[in-house]
Amino acid sequence: MTISMYQASVPRLINALTNLSNVLQKAQDHITDKKLDANALLHYRLYPDMFNFTRQIQITADTAKGVVARLAGVDIPAYEDTESSIAELQERLAKTIAFMGSFKPEQIDGTEDKAIVTKRGDKETHYKGMQFLLGHAIPNVYFHSSMAYAILRTNGVVIGKRDYLGNP
Numbered sequence: 006m007t008i009s010m011y012q013a014s015v016p017r018l019i020n021a022l023t024n025l026s027n028v029l030q031k032a033q034d035h036i037t038d039k040k041l042d043a044n045a046l047l048h049y050r051l052y053p054d055m056f057n058f059t060r061q062i063q064i065t066a067d068t069a070k071g072v073v074a075r076l077a078g079v080d081i082p083a084y085e086d087t088e089s090s091i092a093e094l095q096e097r098l099a100k101t102i103a104f105m106g107s108f109k110p111e112q113i114d115g116t117e118d119k120a121i122v123t124k125r126g127d128k129e130t131h132y133k134g135m136q137f138l139l140g141h142a143i144p145n146v147y148f149h150s151s152m153a154y155a156i157l158r159t160n161g162v163v164i165g166k167r168d169y170l171g172n173p
Contacts, residue, residue: 009110009113009114010076010113010114010115010116010117010134010135010138011108011109011110011112011113011114012110013138013139013143014072014073014076014113014138014142014143015073015105015106015108015113017143018069018072018073018105018143018146019102019105019106020171020173021065021069021146021147021150022065022066022069022098022101022102022105022146022150023098023102023171024150024168024169024170024171025062025065025098025150025153025154026095026098026099026102027168027171028153028154028157028162028164028168028169029062029091029094029095029098030095031157031162031163031164031168032046032091032157032162033091033092035157035160035161035162035163036091039161043090043091044089045160046058046156046157046160047059047089047090047091049156049159049160050156051152051155051156051159055152056149056152057156058153058156058157059088059089059094061149061150061152061153061156062088062094062097062098062149062153063084063086063088063094063097064145064149065146065149065150065153066084066097066098066100066101067084068142068145068146068149069101069105069142069146070082070101070104070105071142072137072138072141072142072143073104073105073108073113074104075121075137076112076113076116076119076121076134076137076138077108077112077113077116078112078119082100082104084097084100116134116135117133117134117135118133118134118135119133119134120132120133121133121134121137123137123141150169151169154168154169
């Protein structure tokens with residue numbers, strides 16, 4: 006049995022973002038129950054040189070939508086990065102999930118060797134489709150969602166491994 010590029014990408018990424026959305030709801034409940042300042046959590050970072058909570062969520066969504074769009078050969082939707090509440094971060098995740106859910110397997114399958122080029126400033130990085138998906142995008146989605154999870158745990162939000170994993 007083989008796993009297709011679609012199976013390895015769209016359903017897994019939707020699952021990860023859905024789990025993250027559920028964790029965000031628990032964060033909102035925590036903020037409400039404890040009467041906390043949401044901005045303190047949204048701007049919290051684990052270490053001074055790390056991204057804050059809001060940016061971790063933004064990068065998670067951007068990476069997920071970016072890999073699916075690149076594999077399918079469509080434009081990546083641009084988001085403004087202006088979220089200033091848990092509700093707005095939830096909207097970003099929902100928008101990303103809807104975008105990824107709009108793809109059919111035939112748009113992604115067969116892209117294992119597709120040339121993918123990413124740019125950061127002046128630097129270009131060249132990948133093949135499978136290498137980009139498995140070696141770059143999926144690890145980045147999990148890394149940034151893990152950092153968001155860690156920030157929430159550090160701030161007392163009652164979540165556990167099952168919340169992170171969801172129901173794969």
